[in-house]
Amino acid sequence: MKDVIKATEEERVEARRTCERIARSHYENFLIVSLFVPRELHQHVFNIYAFARTADDFSDELDNPVEARARLDDWEQQLRSCYAGKYKHPIFLALSETIREFQLPEEYFLRLLKAFKQDLNVRRYATFADLLAYCENSANPVGRLYLCLFGAHEEKNLPYSDAICTALQLTNFWQDVSVDWEKGRLYIPLEDLNRFGVKEEDFASKRWSKAMRALLQFEVDRTEDLFREGMRLTRQVPPRLRKQVELFVGGGRKILEAIRKLDYNVLEQRPQLSKWDQISLLGESLLGF
Secondary structure, three states: OEEOOOOOHHHHHHHHHHHHHHHHHHOOOHHHHHHHOOHHHHHHHHHHHHHHHHHHHHHHHOOOHHHHHHHHHHHHHHHHHHHOOEEOOHHHHHHHHHHHHHOOOHHHHHHHHHHHHHHHHOOOOOOHHHHHHHHHHHOHHHHHHHHHHOOOOOHHHHHHHHHHHHHHHHHHHHHOHHHHHHOOOOOOOHHHHHHHOOOHHHHHOOOOOHHHHHHHHHHHHHHHHHHHHHHHHHHOOOHHHHHHHHHHHHHHHHHHHHHHHOOOOOOOOOOOOOHHHHHHHHHHHHHOO
């Protein structure tokens, strides 16, 4: 472990570049989103994203769960060392600057790691409440960290930020039903399958039915309700963050719209935003529609 304070300027510059490379190579929408992120915050967004992206890759891309768990445990230990002023990996050197400048709570990073570890052994969720509990760790900390960067981390803002982040996570689940199934995961709550008379075998055989359609419509509708609730955040945050919120919510809602246009059949085709959708979304934000 190296001492953060004793790091040379050359080491700090290279650490920042490492985070930027990771963010720009993975974060497809960064160029659009960054139009509304003040330039002085770009590097801090890179640093947080690089931390989370690297940890997520451990849980998603390593075939051996034991190895993945060991890597995540090590990443957690490096995080704790970072808060103690020590670092080994350059990502933590860069992240230490963001943590120090914005007084970021360690809890939020630990909750993200808890979710990544949960992905290693939890493949089904019995109830919607169970799924929401997962989102509290996998998604909501990201929004709260964002609030910290923009000086808007106030108690009154947290419920609405959480609603948006949970809705974005759920949208991703409904968008990637087939993708997740191939990985052995099903995020649609089992209680909902039972409610609509859908069997897991229907996903395996990609059997489309009225029951499956009703199930997906139910999930999409209540996700839309969460977006609607979260949009109250735009009344309470600074203008420079308001555009960010509108873009995030707008992007999520357009994915839901794409699912509806497929008549909710996400088994045969993965819904996604076209280039025109992205341009349209950007135009709406710029013009204040």
